[in-house]
Amino acid sequence: MSSPAVTVSRDETLSEAARRMHGSHVGSVVVTVDGCASGMVTERDLLRATATGGDPTVIKVGEVMSSPVDTVTRHLPARVAMLQMRERGFRHVPVVDELDHVIGVISLRDLMRVADIALDTEIVEVPRGLKGVVVAETEVGDVRGREGFFHYRQYDATELARKSTFEDVWFLMFEGRLPTAQERAAFVAEASLLRTLPSAVAAVLPMLAGAVAPDTSLAALAGVLAMVGAVDGARPVLDLTPAERRRDALRLCALTPTVLCALHRLKMGEAPLTPRPDLGHAANYLWMLSGEVPDPELARAVETYLILTVDHGFNASTFTSRVITSTGASVPAAVAGALGALSGPLHGGAPSRALAALDEIGSPDRIDEWVRERIISGEKLMGFGHAVYRTEDPRSALLKEVAVSLGGPLVDFAQQVEQHVVAMLNELKPGRKLYANVEFYAGVVMDRCGLPRDMFTPTFALSRVVGWCANILEQAVDGKIIRPSARYVGPPPPQPIPPST
Numbered sequence: 099m100s101s102p103a104v105t106v107s108r109d110e111t112l113s114e115a116a117r118r119m120h121g122s123h124v125g126s127v128v129v130t131v132d133g134c135a136s137g138m139v140t141e142r143d144l145l146r147a148t149a150t151g152g153d154p155t156v157i158k159v160g161e162v163m164s165s166p167v168d169t170v171t172r173h174l175p176a177r178v179a180m181l182q183m184r185e186r187g188f189r190h191v192p193v194v195d196e197l198d199h200v201i202g203v204i205s206l207r208d209l210m211r212v213a214d215i216a217l218d219t220e221i222v223e224v225p226r227g228l229k230g231v232v233v234a235e236t237e238v239g240d241v242r243g244r245e246g247f248f249h250y251r252q253y254d255a256t257e258l259a260r261k262s263t264f265e266d267v268w269f270l271m272f273e274g275r276l277p278t279a280q281e282r283a284a285f286v287a288e289a290s291l292l293r294t295l296p297s298a299v300a301a302v303l304p305m306l307a308g309a310v311a312p313d314t315s316l317a318a319l320a321g322v323l324a325m326v327g328a329v330d331g332a333r334p335v336l337d338l339t340p341a342e343r344r345r346d347a348l349r350l351c352a353l354t355p356t357v358l359c360a361l362h363r364l365k366m367g368e369a370p371l372t373p374r375p376d377l378g379h380a381a382n383y384l385w386m387l388s389g390e391v392p393d394p395e396l397a398r399a400v401e402t403y404l405i406l407t408v409d410h411g412f413n414a415s416t417f418t419s420r421v422i423t424s425t426g427a428s429v430p431a432a433v434a435g436a437l438g439a440l441s442g443p444l445h446g447g448a449p450s451r452a453l454a455a456l457d458e459i460g461s462p463d464r465i466d467e468w469v470r471e472r473i474i475s476g477e478k479l480m481g482f483g484h485a486v487y488r489t490e491d492p493r494s495a496l497l498k499e500v501a502v503s504l505g506g507p508l509v510d511f512a513q514q515v516e517q518h519v520v521a522m523l524n525e526l527k528p529g530r531k532l533y534a535n536v537e538f539y540a541g542v543v544m545d546r547c548g549l550p551r552d553m554f555t556p557t558f559a560l561s562r563v564v565g566w567c568a569n570i571l572e573q574a575v576d577g578k579i580i581r582p583s584a585r586y587v588g589p590p591p592p593q594p595i596p597p598s599t
């Protein structure tokens with residue numbers, strides 16, 4: 099603000115007001131009564147009065163001033179003052195103290211300079227991490243954290259996981275409805291045709307697989323899918339018809355298991371296997387990984403996991419895929435970005451870590467001490483807690499059921515650990531409502547089905563790519579770029595550039 103404020107009384111003349119404005123290089127004066135603001139006179143008021151023939155040496159300030167007048171306090175955030183002035187159409191507002199006495203004037207120019215507020219930008223404060231903030235509308239699905247419920251296009255996802263095939267859910271995510279028998283057959287045939295790698299990409303896989311470091315399968319997958327996009331000539335979604343976008347999306351979903359299994363086998367010194375058209379998506383995945391047709395019970399367990407993890411609201415990787423799509427970029431670009439987000443341990447990287455924790459605990463008598471130490475030292479226990487659920491994670495509940503039906507010593511131990519961790523989180527973090535999440539029993543089920551640990555998160559990617567693609571196709575229709583703001587909190591600009599040495 100400029101301080102002290104330039105003031106006049108209502109009985110003074112306009113020429114006196116003009117003289118004070120001119121002398122102080124300001125565009126307005128505050129009209130005061132006993133130190134309090136009773137009105138404002140601006141250059142515009144002076145011009146209006148004199149241009150219509152009035153005599154400024156005779157007209158009194160009280161006759162032309164704007165009144166009543168808005169005031170702001172010195173502690174009001176600049177952003178709020180800005181919005182208030184914009185709403186009321188004022189360019190100058192008196193600043194008052196606790197007794198309502200005028201102590202200065204703030205102008206739009208001051209606000210824009212000091213607070214760096216752009217005139218056409220409405221700044222809205224949101225919670226850290228955007229928790230609870232609605233940033234898009236979707237028909238793909240939803241998570242209801244307080245109820246412990248999530249759905250895909252209005253169907254209870256846990257019910258789909260119990261009753262449907264992965265391909266049916268894939269069709270549902272793409273087309274918005276469950277398929278008829280005829281549609282199912284056509285869809286499976288269409289997807290099967292798309293699961294062969296372009297030969298130029300297949301040719302570089304052996305070298306890549308031999309060179310990648312451990313635990314970088316997601317990065318390798320992202321690279322290969324981006325490469326497929328380049329070889330296929332995948333174009334920006336902005337330039338594609340809905341049918342072309344759908345085809346690009348279907349291709350990436352169909353190719354993901356092929357790429358993952360080829361990289362894995364090559365790394366183990368084995369030749370990649372060609373997909374088997376007679377096997378479902380989950381069984382074919384296990385076949386391409388191990389070279390053995392899986393036991394139907396194990397294939398179904400993996401299929402249940404895959405269906406349960408197809409989509410889950412506006413999680414970090416889905417949001418990433420939508421941000422990239424909102425720029426009009428290609429489907430492979432959006433999927434590669436989403437894979438980067440999924441690779442983070444707080445998102446998709448937890449199942450192998452949850453299993454590693456079980457190994458580290460080792461035996462039931464060590465559970466209490468191990469868990470207590472970790473919680474007290476502020477560590478996050480992998481496979482527990484959730485950003486949205488305040489109940490048991492419904493995915494964890496179903497995967498526990500699957501794990502129990504598969505049986506085995508690891509499953510019994512995992513249940514004991516779960517019980518202790520939940521009880522201890524309740525004791526040491528009261529009121530937070532922390533339970534096992536999808537990752538805890540996912541690791542147990544995948545281990546029981548013979549999947550190697552470094553394939554846990556890639557297996558998550560295999561199902562989630564379908565959810566990302568459904569979101570990408572929806573976002574592509576929206577056409578509005580997602581471009582939020584950040585609050586600059588560094589030292590005030592502009593800083594003179596020091597002479598180069």
Ligand SMILES: CC(C)(COP(=O)(O)OP(=O)(O)OC[C@H]1O[C@@H](n2cnc3c(N)ncnc32)[C@H](O)[C@@H]1OP(=O)(O)O)[C@@H](O)C(=O)NCCC(=O)NCCS
Pocket residue numbers: 443444445446448473477478479480481482483484485486527530532535536537
């Ligand atoms: C998933 C996760 C990132 C959600 O984070 P979030 O939204 O910030 O979590 P919340 O706001 O619910 O956390 C509330 C409190 O519980 C604690 N908490 C949450 N998850 C915890 C965990 N797994 N172990 C120990 N404490 C945990 C938090 O530290 C916080 O404590 P505070 O209130 O004393 O600061 C978090 O629970 C986590 O890191 N879990 C482990 C990783 C994992 O399993 N990820 C897979 C998710 S499906």
